[in-house]
Structure formats: structure tokens, C-alpha cells
Amino acid sequence: MxxxxxxxxxxxxxxxxxxxxxxxxxxxxxxxxxxxxxxxxxxxxVYVKITEQTQPNPHLVDLPHRDVTTDAEQQLTLMxxxxxxxxxxxxxxxxxxxxxxxxxxxxxxxxxxxxxxxxxxxxxxxxxxxxxxxxxxxxxxxxxxxxxxxxxxxxxxxxxxxxxxxxxxxxxxxxxxxxxxxxxKDSSEHLLLIGTTHGGIWLCGLLGIGFYTQRARRHLEDRQNAIHSLAQASNYNRSVIGALGEGLLGFDDKGRLTFLNPAAEQLLGWKENELLGKSIHGFIHYLKTDGSTCSEDECPMLGVLQSGESHSSRDDQFMSRERKAIPISYITTPLFEQNSIVGGVVAFQDITEQKHNLQRIEYLAHHDSLTGLPNRAAFLEAVDNALAHAHRYDHGLALLFLDLDNFGVINDSAGHTTGDELLSEVAKRLRPEIRQPDFVARQGGDEFLILMMPDGKEEQMEDAAGYLALKATTLAQRILDTMREPFLLDGKSYYVKASVGISLYPEDAKDRVELLKNADAAMYTAKGEGRDTYALYAGDLAQRIQHRHMLETGLNQAMIKEEFHLAYQPIVDLNDGRILAVEALLRLDSATLGKVSPVEFIPVAEECGLILPIGRWVLQTACRQMAEWYGSGLDLKVAVNLSTLQLQREDLEAIVLQALEDAQIPASKLILEITEGATLHASPIVIERLERLHELGIGLSLDDFGTGYSSLSRLKNLPVDTLKIDKSFVNGVVTDRDDEQIVLTTIELAKNLNKRALAEGIESREQWQCLVRNGCQRGQGFFFSRPVDAAAIEKLIREDGHWNRNLTN
CATH class of the missing domain: 3.30.450 (Beta-Lactamase)
Structure with a gap:
């Protein structure tokens, strides 16, 4: 059928x-x-040749050019x-x-x-x-x-x-x-083949069914006899094994369960009759302790059927009826009958409580019981691992040693219970300040340890060690700020501050002992400096970081105390010395830092974000000075430098326009200078922003040209008026043939792109003459003037507008 x-x-x-x-x-x-x-x-x-078969289509008569004649006098018609x-x-x-x-x-x-x-x-x-x-x-x-x-x-x-x-x-x-x-036809042939095949299958099936039915009947009888024999053996020993306190189960040579004692039923939640004949691997043991699947070939209990030797395990797991893992230890022993293995017996115990105790012991061995933080032993282990990784991959580490100031006074006056609560609260404040993969631990008493490791970005930096030290001091300051908030315990406020010592690997130490010792020494230095502060372990790098922080603090104070001022350097016509514009240059004369070079303080201002308010101040101040000159009859343009951060700001246009509006000066009097490096990765949005400023009449100058690796296609799309030839090329324009060729090429490039070339850093008559000879029309440098104040510029312009009357002699 x-x-x-x-x-x-x-x-x-x-x-x-x-x-x-x-x-x-x-x-x-x-x-x-x-x-x-x-x-x-x-x-x-499609046009085709006009033939008897392809006559012009009367339905296309209204279309223009239905019929055309090719240059070869071939008559074509549109189909x-x-x-x-x-x-x-x-x-x-x-x-x-x-x-x-x-x-x-x-x-x-x-x-x-x-x-x-x-x-x-x-x-x-x-x-x-x-x-x-x-x-x-x-x-x-x-x-x-x-x-x-x-x-x-x-x-x-x-x-x-x-x-x-x-x-x-x-x-x-x-x-x-x-x-x-x-x-x-194909279907009929296919059906004939299928019919023949099905007939053959039908005939073979009848013969096979008869043969295998006979074999199955014999196999079933043999199986029933074996089960009956095993059941008899099981009943014989049931009274003995039923009294055992540990779980006991048996399986045959196929891995099928043959019995469970009452203890096994209680531990696993199964009844014996529910598991008889079921696979021990499929129902009880199919997962490893790590949660991965254990295949039947990997099951160590079934392995005794092949090896004939007992197997024991102190840590494994069985699955209960509710599919929950039960930690167990067991021993599996093979069963023999006339030198043939006929099954096995497993004796097992629930070790859940023992495992919990071991985990608790392990936790207590590596954690502080009061704060829950890792303890000194765990911290030392982490330092050893970090040092090995740092040595292998050549990167640095920072260790921060934190000690609470005057904790002993609170502990003695308020009691040890309050002191313990205070330490727990300190630990809670420390945890959110620590990033991954950094590590915080309690050393003991009121001392805490922090291990700081660099991330991928820091490892790739040229001054990775300096940057890591800076990050460590930043973290230390953040922790100090956190500790200054009062701790509320039992309705009372307690104030406790901290001193932090910082040691760096490999700058300050080469091993764990020295790293800890130096951090401890730095912590005592911080306490000696008045507490509630941090200190780096003495060394060159420490001095650099301290100076950098001092400079950042000084820049903030300089903004508040108005210690910045502008100097102006003339931009002249190289042919006659006539002053065409001036470049506004930022200067700092601080009461605490003294006179600081822009080369030193501008990178710090850019890194800490102060360049944005400083840049706005420069723009506004330069526009106000230009307004004063413009109002007194001096028609003088002023060039102001923009940083990379300013270029990226969405409000750049608004800031520039607001400065021009406040000063009431035309946009055409302002020149914005941007470095070539700043435009190297400028987004299309930044380019559009510059184009809109340029369309308003604001001049744009590309500073340090030749040093930023920009492409000609990018230069073509930049809306700049002037290419400023970098001082590094001007320095060698007289003595170095390559520099002279670079300068000459830049001048020609500017002419071909309808832009102006301006040489900066001109310091000698020979340089000036070489530039004039090569066709450069504008320049600036010490040969004409150092940067001077606004009054000196005004005086010079009023004399006759030339900085050096003998320039053309």
C-alpha cells in the first residue's frame, strides 16, 4: 500500500x-x-536600414528624426x-x-x-x-x-x-x-523508471521484512532475558545498597541505567522506575562543570566500560530532574561477568556545601572582609601579572598609594565601629573612579592601593609614559576631590581627606618591591607638603608632570587675572617694505609663571581645552584693536590664528561674526590663519564652514604650508587666499638648493592657483633678496620687525607706512 x-x-x-x-x-x-x-x-x-522588410513606420511620422541619413549616405529609419x-x-x-x-x-x-x-x-x-x-x-x-x-x-x-x-x-x-x-515525453520515461524501481523496492522490502522480523524477535527475547537477569541481581542486592547514605546507581554495558538507590533518588529528584533503561549520559551527566556539552565519548563514567578500570572525580556535576546542576564527587567501578564488562556502578556524594565553603575561603583569602575590595595579596598578584605584561609589551604602569589623613583621630574619638563604616564608605567612593582594567585594593588600616594601566591609545602615543603619568595625577586629583565631600554616618558628618603618592614603572622602579616603596615614599612627600594633595616620586618625569600641571593652573589664573596680551608683527610688501597687514600673536606674562613662550603654553591650552576661551579672547581683542586703528584713519588688516579645536566648533561662524559686529569693522579687514596640519583631516563640514566665512569677505591664509603633507586636490578645494611658506624652508632659501626649489615651487603654485605667497621668518637681507628674486611679494620676520605692541605699529604707520626705509637700497 x-x-x-x-x-x-x-x-x-x-x-x-x-x-x-x-x-x-x-x-x-x-x-x-x-x-x-x-x-x-x-x-x-533603434535605427535600422530601410529595406523592403523595414519600411518607415507610419505611426512614428510625428517623431522628429524618424528617418536619418548617415555620413556614409546610408538611409536609416527608427523602429x-x-x-x-x-x-x-x-x-x-x-x-x-x-x-x-x-x-x-x-x-x-x-x-x-x-x-x-x-x-x-x-x-x-x-x-x-x-x-x-x-x-x-x-x-x-x-x-x-x-x-x-x-x-x-x-x-x-x-x-x-x-x-x-x-x-x-x-x-x-x-x-x-x-x-x-x-x-x-520526458515525464513518461521518468515514470516508467520510477515504476520499475518501486516494484523492485517492493519485492526487496517483502523479503527484508521477513528476515529482520525473525532477527528482531530473537533479539527482543535475548534482551528481555538479560533485563530479567539484571533485575534479579538488582533485587538481590537492593536491601544492602538501599541502606547506604551516599547515592548509588548502576548501568549496563550500553550505558543504560539499571538501578538507583533511595539516596540517589533523593539527590536527583528522579524515581527509579522513571530512569530504568534510560541513558545515564542523556539524563544525568551531559554537561561539564564549565557549562559546555559533554559528548558520550567524553563521559568518564562510560569510559570504564572500555578501560575496565575504576574512575573517580572530586569535582563534577549531575543534572537533577529540574535540570539544575548538582556538584558531586563520585567513583565509578566496572562490573565483570566471566571476564566481560557488563556494566558499572557509580557511588556519588553531593558536595554543594563543600564547594560553597571553598569559594568562601577563596574569596576571603583575596578580599578584604570589611570593604569587599581585593586585599594586599590579591593586589600583589595583580601587580606581578601587570609587570610581566608591561615588560613583554613595553608599556608603563602607575601605582597610587592612598592614605587617609587624620583617620586615627576619628577612629579613636568616634569608635572603631564608626571607623570601619568610614572605611567602607571610602571604598564605595573609590570604586566608581576606577576604570577597567585598573585595580583598586585595601592595603590595610586606612591605606588603599590603585594600579593604573595604559589603554591601547596611550600605548601608541610618542610620550606614552608622560601621558600615563598625567592620567595618574588626574585620577589622584579626582579622588582627592571626591574625598573632600563629607561622610554622613549615623546622622553625623565626618570630614576625612587623603594624601596620594604616585610611582611609575619603569621610570621610577624596575620591580614590585621598588614600585610599592617609591609610591609609599611619594605619599609621605604629599603629607609633608600639607596633606590633601598628591606627589609624584622624584625624577625627571615627575618634574615634567608637575611643571605641566603648574602651567595648566597658571593658564587658568592668567585668564582670570587678564595676564594675556597681544603683540603684532607687520606683514610687508617685499618690493618696497610697505606694511599691508599685521599678524596678532598671543603673549603671556604671568605673575606666577613669568614670561612663557607660546610654543610651550599653547599645546597645553589645546590639550586642556583652554584654547577655546583664549582663542575667543584673541579674536575679540584683535577686532577691537583693528576698530581703534580703523576709527583713527589707519586702514590695516589683522590676521588672527585659529586652532584645530576652534575649526571643529559649530559656533565658529557665530563667534567670528559677533566679534566683527561688536567692533563694528568690515569683514574684509579680518584674516583668519589656519595651519596646513589642521586641514589635513578636515571634514566636508569644516570646509563648508570656511567657505561661508570666505564668502563674507574674510581673508583665509594657510599657515606652515609645506609641512602638513596635504594633497594638491585638497589645496584646490580649500577657500584660502594666501599660502604662508613655512620658516623652516625660508631659513635655508639662501644656503640650501632644495629649500630654494621648494620655495620657488610654492610661489609658482600660488600664482597658478590664483593665490598669494607669503614668506614667514625672514631674518636676513640675503633671504629677502632671494625671495624677491624668485617672485615672492609678501613676507614677515625679524628682518622687518619683531612682534611689537599696538602703539609701535601705529607710530610706524603714521611715519610713512614703511618699516624699513632703506629696504629697497
Whole structure:
């Protein structure tokens, strides 16, 4: 019956396959038709030679250039897609005995007149995705006929708009006819083969069923006898093993459970009758202690069936009926019968409580019981691992030694209980300040240790050690700030501060002992400096970091105390010395730091973000000074430098325009200088921002040109007026042939790009003469003037506008 049913279903399925195959061919013809039609329509039609078979189409008479004559006097006419597809399909039908027909209820050509089947389908087409497919009698033989609608597209209106066609109208269909004879022939041959095969299978099946039924009956009898024998043995020993306090279970040579004692039932939650005959691996032991799946080949208990030797484990797990892991220790012993292994016995114990105790002991061995932080032993282990990693990958470490100031006074006056609570609160404040993978621990008493490691970004920096030290001091300051907040304990506020010592590897120490000792010494230095502060272990790097922090503090104070001022350096016409503009240069004369070079303080200001308020102050001050000059009759432009951070700010335009508006000066009097390096990775948004400023009339100058590795394509797109030749090239323009060629090339490049070249750092007459000789028209430098105050600039301009009257002599 099964074979007959399968064969009947196969015959039915084969008929469906015939239909599906023919339909897929018809669809392929249709898609080919549409692809060719779309391509021809996309070209606007195709020109062909005018012959007897390809006469000009009267329906295209309204189209311009329907008929053209080539340079070779060849007469061509435009064929529309529908006509060409019809001709292609006629030839294709003759070649392959298939039928492809473009038809319509209102055909323009009699060749497109529908037959009875096509007319019935066309009358019922409604949507562009409609498809009708059916096997009917066509030309005297069974044939699959398929039709899909033809929908008017916008490109069709070129030829058919005058026929009243509109986009989306269904104007006909593509009819395809595929004879079924070839497919049915193949199907008949296939069914014959299947029928023969099924008959053979049927005959072999009858013989096989009889043979294996006999064997299965014998096997079942043998199995029942074996189970009966094992059950008898189990009942014999049940009274003995039932009294055991530990779990006991047995399995046969196939790994199937044969018994469980009451203790095993209680531990696992299973009843014996629920597991008899079940696989010990599939129901009880299938996961390892790490949670991964244990395959049957890896099961150590079943392994005794192969090895014949006992196996024990102090730490494994069984799965309970609720699929919960139970930690156990066990021993598995194989069972023999006449030197053959017939099964095994597992004796096991629940070790959940022992494991919890061991984990508690392990935790207490590495953690402080009061604060929950890692203890000194865990910290030393972490330091050893970090030192090994640092030595292998050549990076630094920072160790912070924190000691609470005056903790003993609170501990003695308020009691040890309050002191312990205070230490716990200190630990809670420390945890959020420590990032991964840094490590914080309690040393003991009121001392805490912090290990700081660099991240990937810090390791790649040129001054990675200096940056790590800076990060360590920043963390120390953040911790000190956190400790200054009062601690509220039992309704009372307690104030406790801290002193922090910092030691660096490998700058200050080469091993763990020295690293801890130096951090401890630095902590006492901090206490000696008045407490509530941090100190770096003495050394060159420590001095650099201290100086950097002092400089950052000094810059903040300088902003408050208004210790910045501007100096102005003339920009002159190299041909006659006439002053054309001045560059505003920032200077610092601090009461605490003294006079500090911009080369030193500007990078610090950029790093800590102070460059933004400083840059705004420079822009506003320069615009006010320009307004004073402009109001007194001095027509003088001022160039102001912009930092990379200022360029990235969304409010740059607003700041610049506000400064111009407050000073009431024209935008054309302001020049903004940007470094070539700042534009190297400038985003399109930054470029657009500069273009808008330039469109307002603000001049843009590209400083340090030649040092930033910018491409010519980027330079072409930058809206700058002036290329400032870097001082490093001007220095060697007289003595170094390569520098002279670079300068000359830059001047020529500026001319070709309709920009100005300006040389900076001119310090000698020879440099000036060489630049004039090479066609550079503007420059600045000590040869003309050092940066001076606004009064000196005004005096010079009023004398006659030339810095050096003997310049042209």
C-alpha cells in the first residue's frame, strides 16, 4: 500500500512538474521579451536600414528624426520597441516551435489581433502583476498558454501618446504558448523508471521484512532475558545498597541505567522506575562543570566500560530532574561477568556545601572582609601579572598609594565601629573612579592601593609614559576631590581627606618591591607638603608632570587675572617694505609663571581645552584693536590664528561674526590663519564652514604650508587666499638648493592657483633678496620687525607706512 501510494503521488507530482517546467520556460520567454523591450525603449528606439522588410513606420511620422541619413549616405529609419519585439518573436517561434504573440483588444496592427483564448484573458486583466497560465488545446496539441499584461510606461508615450495611451493603462498582453509534448515525453520515461524501481523496492522490502522480523524477535527475547537477569541481581542486592547514605546507581554495558538507590533518588529528584533503561549520559551527566556539552565519548563514567578500570572525580556535576546542576564527587567501578564488562556502578556524594565553603575561603583569602575590595595579596598578584605584561609589551604602569589623613583621630574619638563604616564608605567612593582594567585594593588600616594601566591609545602615543603619568595625577586629583565631600554616618558628618603618592614603572622602579616603596615614599612627600594633595616620586618625569600641571593652573589664573596680551608683527610688501597687514600673536606674562613662550603654553591650552576661551579672547581683542586703528584713519588688516579645536566648533561662524559686529569693522579687514596640519583631516563640514566665512569677505591664509603633507586636490578645494611658506624652508632659501626649489615651487603654485605667497621668518637681507628674486611679494620676520605692541605699529604707520626705509637700497 505504501509503494502504491508513493507511486500515485509521484504520478500526480510529475504532472505538476510538467506544468511548472513549461510555465518557468514561458516566464523566461516573457522576461527576455521585457528585458529586450526595456533596453530598446531606454535607447528611444533603434535605427535600422530601410529595406523592403523595414519600411518607415507610419505611426512614428510625428517623431522628429524618424528617418536619418548617415555620413556614409546610408538611409536609416527608427523602429519602435513593439515592432522590433514582434519581429524577433516571429523568428523565434519559427526556430523553436514555441509561440510568442503581442496582442491587444484594440490592436494597431492586424498581426496583433487576439485569438479566442487571448481575447477572453485580455477582457479580465486588471493589474500589472496579473498572470494567467493554463494547459489548453492549441493548434491540435496540448499546450501551456500564459499571458501577462502590457502596461503603458512613460517611455511608451514617445510613440503612443497620440493614440490616447496613458501611463499605467493596460493596453494589451504578451501571450506565450509552449507545446507540452516534449515535457510529457520526458515525464513518461521518468515514470516508467520510477515504476520499475518501486516494484523492485517492493519485492526487496517483502523479503527484508521477513528476515529482520525473525532477527528482531530473537533479539527482543535475548534482551528481555538479560533485563530479567539484571533485575534479579538488582533485587538481590537492593536491601544492602538501599541502606547506604551516599547515592548509588548502576548501568549496563550500553550505558543504560539499571538501578538507583533511595539516596540517589533523593539527590536527583528522579524515581527509579522513571530512569530504568534510560541513558545515564542523556539524563544525568551531559554537561561539564564549565557549562559546555559533554559528548558520550567524553563521559568518564562510560569510559570504564572500555578501560575496565575504576574512575573517580572530586569535582563534577549531575543534572537533577529540574535540570539544575548538582556538584558531586563520585567513583565509578566496572562490573565483570566471566571476564566481560557488563556494566558499572557509580557511588556519588553531593558536595554543594563543600564547594560553597571553598569559594568562601577563596574569596576571603583575596578580599578584604570589611570593604569587599581585593586585599594586599590579591593586589600583589595583580601587580606581578601587570609587570610581566608591561615588560613583554613595553608599556608603563602607575601605582597610587592612598592614605587617609587624620583617620586615627576619628577612629579613636568616634569608635572603631564608626571607623570601619568610614572605611567602607571610602571604598564605595573609590570604586566608581576606577576604570577597567585598573585595580583598586585595601592595603590595610586606612591605606588603599590603585594600579593604573595604559589603554591601547596611550600605548601608541610618542610620550606614552608622560601621558600615563598625567592620567595618574588626574585620577589622584579626582579622588582627592571626591574625598573632600563629607561622610554622613549615623546622622553625623565626618570630614576625612587623603594624601596620594604616585610611582611609575619603569621610570621610577624596575620591580614590585621598588614600585610599592617609591609610591609609599611619594605619599609621605604629599603629607609633608600639607596633606590633601598628591606627589609624584622624584625624577625627571615627575618634574615634567608637575611643571605641566603648574602651567595648566597658571593658564587658568592668567585668564582670570587678564595676564594675556597681544603683540603684532607687520606683514610687508617685499618690493618696497610697505606694511599691508599685521599678524596678532598671543603673549603671556604671568605673575606666577613669568614670561612663557607660546610654543610651550599653547599645546597645553589645546590639550586642556583652554584654547577655546583664549582663542575667543584673541579674536575679540584683535577686532577691537583693528576698530581703534580703523576709527583713527589707519586702514590695516589683522590676521588672527585659529586652532584645530576652534575649526571643529559649530559656533565658529557665530563667534567670528559677533566679534566683527561688536567692533563694528568690515569683514574684509579680518584674516583668519589656519595651519596646513589642521586641514589635513578636515571634514566636508569644516570646509563648508570656511567657505561661508570666505564668502563674507574674510581673508583665509594657510599657515606652515609645506609641512602638513596635504594633497594638491585638497589645496584646490580649500577657500584660502594666501599660502604662508613655512620658516623652516625660508631659513635655508639662501644656503640650501632644495629649500630654494621648494620655495620657488610654492610661489609658482600660488600664482597658478590664483593665490598669494607669503614668506614667514625672514631674518636676513640675503633671504629677502632671494625671495624677491624668485617672485615672492609678501613676507614677515625679524628682518622687518619683531612682534611689537599696538602703539609701535601705529607710530610706524603714521611715519610713512614703511618699516624699513632703506629696504629697497
Amino acid at each position: 505504501l509503494i502504491t501510494g508513493v507511486f500515485a503521488w509521484t504520478v500526480h507530482d510529475q504532472g505538476n512538474r510538467e506544468f511548472a517546467t513549461a510555465l518557468s520556460v514561458a516566464r523566461a520567454y516573457y522576461e527576455k521579451d521585457q528585458a529586450v523591450r526595456q533596453w530598446i525603449a531606454a535607447q528611444g528606439g 519602435n520597441p513593439a515592432y522590433m519585439i514582434r519581429k524577433i518573436n516571429e523568428r523565434f517561434s519559427r526556430m523553436h516551435n514555441d509561440y510568442i504573440h503581442i496582442t491587444s483588444l484594440e490592436p494597431l496592427h492586424e498581426e496583433n489581433e487576439p485569438d479566442e483564448w487571448e481575447r477572453g484573458v485580455l477582457e479580465n486583466l486588471e493589474g500589472e502583476s496579473d498572470e494567467v497560465a493554463k494547459i489548453v488545446d492549441f493548434r491540435g496539441q496540448p499546450t501551456l498558454r500564459m499571458m501577462r499584461p502590457m502596461v503603458t510606461k512613460r517611455r511608451c508615450l514617445k510613440c503612443h501618446e497620440r493614440h490616447g495611451y496613458k501611463v499605467g493603462d493596460i493596453r494589451g498582453g504578451v501571450s506565450i504558448a509552449i507545446p507540452m509534448a516534449p515535457y510529457r
